[in-house]
Amino acid sequence: MRTLVILLSLGAVFAAQAAEIRFDPEPKLLGKFQIVVEGVQERSGKVWLLNMASGKLWELPLVLEGAVLKTPVLQAVRACDTPDEDVKAIEIASAGDTLVAATELGCGLSVTQKIGPREGNPAFEVQILSEEGWMRVCTLSTGRFRVLLRAPFLDRTCDPDPLPGGLVLQVGNERKTVSLRESGPTTGEFVFEFQGKLELDREKAELIYRMEWAEESWSFPALCQTVTFHSAWEKEHTPWENVKLELKVATLEVTVGPMAVFLPTGCRARIDLLRPEEPDEVLWQVSGWGWVSGKTLEIAAEEPALSLPNFPYALLVQVFARAGANWGKAQIAITVVERPHISFVNPESKEKLESLPADASFKIRVEKAMGLADEILKVRLGKLGLHPLPKEVELRRVGEGIYESDPLNPREWQARPGDFLWAELEYPAPITCAIATLLPLR
Amino acid sequence: MILALALAFGMVGWALEVAHPVFFAREPVVVWTLPGEPNPKLFLHDALWPAAWTCYEEEGRLRWEADLRDAPLGIWIVCGQDCFSFLRVSEDYGLVEVHNVPPGLEITLGEKTHLTDSRGTTFFLVPSGIYSLETRVLGTRLKKQVHVYSGKREKVVWISASVKPTSSWAIPGTRIGMTIAAQTEFDLPFLPVEISLPPGWEGEPGPDHLFPVHKETSALRTWYISVPKDAEPGEYLCTFTVLGFPVSAKIRVAEKLTPLVVVGHWDVRKNELDLASPFSLTFERALWAASLLGQPVPYTDEIMTSELLFEILQRWVSEGG
Numbered sequence: 001m002r003t004l005v006i007l008l009s010l011g012a013v014f015a016a017q018a019a020e021i022r023f024d025p026e027p028k029l030l031g032k033f034q035i036v037v038e039g040v041q042e043r044s045g046k047v048w049l050l051n052m053a054s055g056k057l058w059e060l061p062l063v064l065e066g067a068v069l070k071t072p073v074l075q076a077v078r079a080c081d082t083p084d085e086d087v088k089a090i091e092i093a094s095a096g097d098t099l100v101a102a103t104e105l106g107c108g109l110s111v112t113q114k115i116g117p118r119e120g121n122p123a124f125e126v127q128i129l130s131e132e133g134w135m136r137v138c139t140l141s142t143g144r145f146r147v148l149l150r151a152p153f154l155d156r157t158c159d160p161d162p163l164p165g166g167l168v169l170q171v172g173n174e175r176k177t178v179s180l181r182e183s184g185p186t187t188g189e190f191v192f193e194f195q196g197k198l199e200l201d202r203e204k205a206e207l208i209y210r211m212e213w214a215e216e217s218w219s220f221p222a223l224c225q226t227v228t229f230h231s232a233w234e235k236e237h238t239p240w241e242n243v244k245l246e247l248k249v250a251t252l253e254v255t256v257g258p259m260a261v262f263l264p265t266g267c268r269a270r271i272d273l274l275r276p277e278e279p280d281e282v283l284w285q286v287s288g289w290g291w292v293s294g295k296t297l298e299i300a301a302e303e304p305a306l307s308l309p310n311f312p313y314a315l316l317v318q319v320f321a322r323a324g325a326n327w328g329k330a331q332i333a334i335t336v337v338e339r340p341h342i343s344f345v346n347p348e349s350k351e352k353l354e355s356l357p358a359d360a361s362f363k364i365r366v367e368k369a370m371g372l373a374d375e376i377l378k379v380r381l382g383k384l385g386l387h388p389l390p391k392e393v394e395l396r397r398v399g400e401g402i403y404e405s406d407p408l409n410p411r412e413w414q415a416r417p418g419d420f421l422w423a424e425l426e427y428p429a430p431i432t433c434a435i436a437t438l439l440p441l442r
Numbered sequence: 443m444i445l446a447l448a449l450a451f452g453m454v455g456w457a458l459e460v461a462h463p464v465f466f467a468r469e470p471v472v473v474w475t476l477p478g479e480p481n482p483k484l485f486l487h488d489a490l491w492p493a494a495w496t497c498y499e500e501e502g503r504l505r506w507e508a509d510l511r512d513a514p515l516g517i518w519i520v521c522g523q524d525c526f527s528f529l530r531v532s533e534d535y536g537l538v539e540v541h542n543v544p545p546g547l548e549i550t551l552g553e554k555t556h557l558t559d560s561r562g563t564t565f566f567l568v569p570s571g572i573y574s575l576e577t578r579v580l581g582t583r584l585k586k587q588v589h590v591y592s593g594k595r596e597k598v599v600w601i602s603a604s605v606k607p608t609s610s611w612a613i614p615g616t617r618i619g620m621t622i623a624a625q626t627e628f629d630l631p632f633l634p635v636e637i638s639l640p641p642g643w644e645g646e647p648g649p650d651h652l653f654p655v656h657k658e659t660s661a662l663r664t665w666y667i668s669v670p671k672d673a674e675p676g677e678y679l680c681t682f683t684v685l686g687f688p689v690s691a692k693i694r695v696a697e698k699l700t701p702l703v704v705v706g707h708w709d710v711r712k713n714e715l716d717l718a719s720p721f722s723l724t725f726e727r728a729l730w731a732a733s734l735l736g737q738p739v740p741y742t743d744e745i746m747t748s749e750l751l752f753e754i755l756q757r758w759v760s761e762g763g
Contacts, residue, residue, distance in 0.1 A: 057629070063566065136714070145503065198506070243718050254466065264577065268514070353555065354553075354555075355555060355557075380488075382519075382527050383527065384463050384527055384528065384529065385460075385463055385485030385523070385526060385527065385528075385559075386458075386523055386524055387524060387525065388519055388526065390488070390517075390519065390527065416559070416560065416561060417546055417557045417559075418545065418546060418557045418558050418559030418564065419558075419559055422517050422529065424516055424517045426487060432514050433514075433516075433518075434514055434515035434516030434517075434530070434531075436516050436517050438529070438567070440554075440555075440556040440557065440564070441557065442548070442555075442556075442557040
């Protein structure tokens with residue numbers, strides 16, 4: 001204590017002199033520094049260095065280097081640190097201790113400096129536990145994960161230091177704060193381990209990402225989701241800005257064909273799962289009506305029984321596929337349209353024919369064929385019974401959803417009175433549809 | 443059904459045959475082929491459909507059945523030696539099949555009018571309900587109420603007819619009888635019959651030919667056929683088209699008959715052969731046969747021996763004599 005008083009007195013007496021004493025660079029935990037005296041006549045001398053927190057005092061020689069006097073290289077270390085071999089260890093309790101350096105040279109000089117925190121930029125890293133150990137990842141999926149926050153400046157003491165403000169997990173506007181401590185006495189690292197899991201919530205027909213750690217868990221919709229990990233220390237702790245890391249939840253890539261379908265009532269559409277090629281589980285759901293499994297979905301739009309819906313109306317098909325522990329989802333938009341109408345018509349009046357003389361001409365007309373982009377629609381025509389002579393006839397678009405053939409004659413099918421001609425609309429894939437009509441000949 | 447099949451077979455002789463032109467979704471598709479004909483193949487939209495056929499022999503043909511319950515509806519084609527297109531429909535509709543109608547006749551069901559095809563059939567695919575099936579024959583409007591149920595096939599057999607000769611054997615210059623048995627779905631003022639006989643043969647309707655016909659009861663009508671005196675021995679076909687439905691009987695003309703045929707058709711009172719009366723062994727005819735013992739049997743080359751008489755008497759006893 002007496003030494004301290006002397007140091008402070010010296011400081012007070014000689015403060016006004018031109019000579020200077022300073023730390024070079026400013027001392028930091030585990031950082032190397034020297035005490036430099038300049039602007040004095042002496043070519044050697046001593047410096048007293050006092051740790052005001054512990055009261056420990058060091059007498060350090062000053063040696064002339066060029067035009068300045070310098071102490072040996074010093075290193076601020078705690079009891080738990082191992083100093084470098086070529087330095088003089090200056091023991092401190094923790095970062096933030098105050099050091100006072102004083103010398104009698106230059107009619108007495110002194111300087112006071114707090115021990116700064118450890119050097120090193122704060123940074124986040126997320127790793128997954130694989131067969132090769134912890135591997136860095138940039139997405140979240142199913143597995144054991146750890147979030148590593150490297151913040152050496154938060155390693156202040158020889159005990160595992162707390163992470164000020166904790167680790168904040170953020171999904172959308174939802175936040176959770178996890179309290180963390182340094183992973184070891186001097187690591188300067190904070191580790192948050194969790195089990196990540198993609199799950200299918202059948203009730204909500206939604207993919208869920210579940211994070212489980214300690215005795216807590218947090219789940220949220222997984223699709224197109226980003227999880228943000230960020231620090232929340234306050235400025236008073238450090239000059240460092242808070243850091244954050246955003247990771248997307250990676251779901252399985254699921255593709256189906258087709259992605260959009262115009263489905264006439266009474267028809268079926270076949271939707272195939274294209275990727276993954278060898279899924280372990282595939283589940284389909286149509287607008288919330290139960291679940292169907294299998295790589296292919298056959299969907300039929302039944303004729304409305306009691307109430308006629310307003311056409312068109314939309315159905316949403318969702319497919320969830322799993323490969324291993326990874327789930328993915330795709331959506332297919334189904335637009336249910338009115339059933340197209342096919343008829344044999346009078347070539348001139350376009351009126352529907354109920355029957356036709358076996359030698360008279362007719363046209364085939366399709367109406368309400370919605371959702372077809374082609375200018376040409378194909379219809380098969382034949383005779384019911386023996387020797388059907390089926391032929392493909394092209395119909396041209398003549399209006400919105402309306403297609404018509406050129407004039408045709410039953411003779412092309414060797415049809416006689418009493419026979420029936422049939423016409424069947426060949427709906428383009430993936431639609432399977434029995435849209436057919438018969439024409440009795442007289 | 444067998445009648446309809448026989449008709450189709452007899453008229454056109456096609457190898458491949460399909461049970462119906464229209465099948466309901468739950469119905470198996472039934473196809474017949476002749477032995478040696480290629481196995482049937484099903485096509486949907488020009489693509490071969492992998493049908494699981496079951497097959498067994500039926501009256502000399504192969505009957506094939508394929509369950510297409512889960513297959514799409516619409517137009518299907520089945521091919522063996524020939525191809526046949528048929529329609530598969532949902533059970534939302536009902537089907538009325540009309541068989542054994544004169545070809546080319548207009549048949550109306552509700553508001554739909556169809557012409558019967560060359561096989562005398564047509565069909566109507568309609569929603570369930572009660573319909574009036576109507577047509578006009580011989581200037582008379584015929585009408586029948588038909589109940590149509592969804593997913594059900596209502597079969598209307600216009601007429602079922604058969605013909606049976608009083609004797610399958612004849613000698614030139616004799617007359618034989620033909621009994622036509624017919625059952626129709628309608629009341630008719632009389633049973634219209636058109637006959638087609640070998641050249642020189644003549645036909646004459648019996649006294650019952652103008653009697654009215656009551657629906658769903660068997661009407662028996664007799665026709666007398668005269669065999670010309672110069673008819674060569676051989677087999678002749680006599681065809682009767684009953685309300686458009688043809689039925690035929692084969693007559694074998696011979697110079698001599700068998701003693702049994704002569705005895706069974708002998709008019710004891712007139713002491714002459716009567717092939718126009720039905721064959722029957724009566725006490726009087728048996729007695730007449732016994733009186734011929736040791737003498738030639740007329741219209742035959744045979745002498746009535748005790749062995750022949752014993753055979754005839756045995757037959758008389760076995761027929762309840």
